[in-house]
Amino acid sequence: MINKVVKNVEDALKGVASGMEFMLGGFGLCGIPENCISELVRLGVKDLTCISNNAGVDDFGLGLLLQKRQIKKMISSYVGENDEFERQMLSGELEVDLIPQGTLAERCRATGAGIPAFYTPAGFGTEVAEGKETREFNGKMYVLEKAFNPAFAFVKAWKGDTAGNLIFKGTARNFNPMMAMAGKITVVEVEELVEAGTLDPNQIHIPGIFVQRIFEGKNYEKRIEQRTVTIKS
Amino acid sequence: MINKVVKNVEDALKGVASGMEFMLGGFGLCGIPENCISELVRLGVKDLTCISNNAGVDDFGLGLLLQKRQIKKMISSYVGENDEFERQMLSGELEVDLIPQGTLAERCRATGAGIPAFYTPAGFGTEVAEGKETREFNGKMYVLEKAFNPAFAFVKAWKGDTAGNLIFKGTARNFNPMMAMAGKITVVEVEELVEAGTLDPNQIHIPGIFVQRIFEGKNYEKRIEQRTVTIKS
């Protein structure tokens, strides 16, 4: 059994440097790698390109890196809910590449799966397709989209084992599995780290082969962006 | 909750006709839709195109359809272990399209995922790439491969619920999940059919949205092709 465990978040992020391209899992604040983001803030690495569906809120998630101006470019599908982001984008400090959410997900998967490019209907006829090859298949038009090449992927899982096998929970799964497949170095923080052999091999969402480093995270806040409830009648 | 249950294999295969293109799950004899294959034999439909990684053995799996000369064309990655297959192929009765296993798997996934085409390195420089578009990405050569368009996909799962959610077991998973995604009509036979709500939603391999018809199969033989064992010392 190949052991992927690292001692702590400091060891997990060894090799991280300014100017790098990262993937970061999560949808909104759900399933984000909180410990890795904190450590990126502490390390103070700059000029980062971050591939992440969203950009956090002002004081949490990727918003923390934006506050410190550590991000040069965001590659996302939706970046609302963040005033600092808006300020930096409108002032031109921050580059933003907006891409359709499904295209983002598929490009992440393609990266990990050795597919350099694929065709998708999303964005055809819109500015998203500008400068890209378009093509007809069976009477419908498609856009050619390409894989990424991130140096690190930072992933949050629910449970993981010492062999790097991962299980996600609820909708905190979102982009995390494909990003886990895509990192040249994939760093995973889990809520619960267990011994290899504990998890049912039939129920593993992402096999350990994709994971280079795993550690048990601490002090998860798991903030809720929109707390909507039904009041008991 | 949308209910996908049909009474039996007869109802499950309604609409099946000669000349159609099918996908059939399984790797060797592992995870094949035994009940659906028997029913196809009984129905006597002919001139079928079968997309399946393998072609069964002489007297089991797709071999049963070959015996009755119901198959016009096989699309597979490996068709050994079958004398009748060899005879029909060499005599020209049977058309065979051999494609790399990973390409087959990815083409099945692409079919279900609305990806009309993708690039893969497999087969570049070989006869598999003849007549296909090839292209360089990042200094490496790739072949353009396209999705299928099967009328039916026949899938075997371990457990399924009335909403069509599926869980596979062991290496009987193989091609079944992608084929389940790909069928215009996906028919699933399961060893155990349970009420919706019984399976952990976090542990479902294929969501019911991909499944049109589900039923509990009978009399599974689950033959082993190569029984290899360690003798206890």
Add this chain to the structure above:
Amino acid sequence: MALDKTQIAQRIAQELQHNWYVNLGIGIPTLVANYIPEGIDVEFQSENGLLGMGPFPIEGTEDADLINAGKQTVTILKGGSLFDSAMSFAMIRGQHVQLTVLGAMEVAQNGDIANWKIPGRMVKGMGGAMDLVASADNIIVAMMHTNKRGESKLLKQCSLPLTGVGCVTKIVTNLAVLEVKDNAFYLLERAPGVSLEEIKTATAGNLIIEGDIPEMKL
């Protein structure tokens, strides 16, 4: 009288058919889930990775790990499933979702839709909208017939950057139900008490009125 947002949702709910999987966008579309007709089984897909989305959780049971695409805490119904974003958009692109309902800033008579970007204003992103409109066969737009300045949102052609081309099949507004085909808006129903004249005035694109146009029933 023109419909309010809740009534628009109510009218759209009448379009639901038995055994359909449905993706509801943020805003008015979300409200559609409250008006599922009796005897109709539908399942709601949320593109962040959830099928069989249920109502908001009972206070105190909300789970940060279970949200919808609008980032609201939700529940999952019996028979629901959880999956990753690649699988979620495989469902969408692969046309396994039978109906998509979403809002729009503009719809053109050829079915083009613009709903993600206003030049010169902060752009938040298209999220999953471009995938949804490029893939679905059946797209209903839920919106007000005119914008805040009183200008028609049903146009000969969109002036804003597009989200998708030639994709909208039906529009339900506060004034009317319209089908989009043959490069025109075909009026199907009027909001109760709303005159044809009112709808004509509010529609900048090519509006086709054939025969008697019934009032909506809510």
Add this chain to the structure above:
Amino acid sequence: MALDKTQIAQRIAQELQHNWYVNLGIGIPTLVANYIPEGIDVEFQSENGLLGMGPFPIEGTEDADLINAGKQTVTILKGGSLFDSAMSFAMIRGQHVQLTVLGAMEVAQNGDIANWKIPGRMVKGMGGAMDLVASADNIIVAMMHTNKRGESKLLKQCSLPLTGVGCVTKIVTNLAVLEVKDNAFYLLERAPGVSLEEIKTATAGNLIIEGDIPEMKL
């Protein structure tokens, strides 16, 4: 003396490095699993959907739902995982597998490999071989140096239909260990007691012999 198949597997096992994921083809490559060096952790990938493949099951415990790519009943080790074929080839194409060992009918000095088809004979198919050789950075071929008719299998160029182009990095035969680079076979080691002359005679492609060539240690 020339190696037997078991010894070829034994020699290849010396190439295994700590923490490598390895895909072993059918035949001689399968035997490599029996000779993992002490202190080296490796995991075996079987392309039908299994990582952490273990030995054959104890008699009576074999499971029809747990086989390897050669359709043999196997076991799964602690820390192993099960997945579908698309995920399996995502691992392979995405270069997450560090070593692929497979057999061949012919290897050319430019690294081309032919191992799936003989014109005029029944063709069984390429299985996963084309994906493996097109994707892996590190491909070792395990084979006899010559075929049954005594003809060299290490050629200037392949005569049979190719499985992959310019991909083989190393060859271990019954006679020698060779590196494939710069359009030549570089002799690295001889089988115990096998002469350079014997290897030269059995190699039709461009063979480079630089300095002393040590004997293999098994």
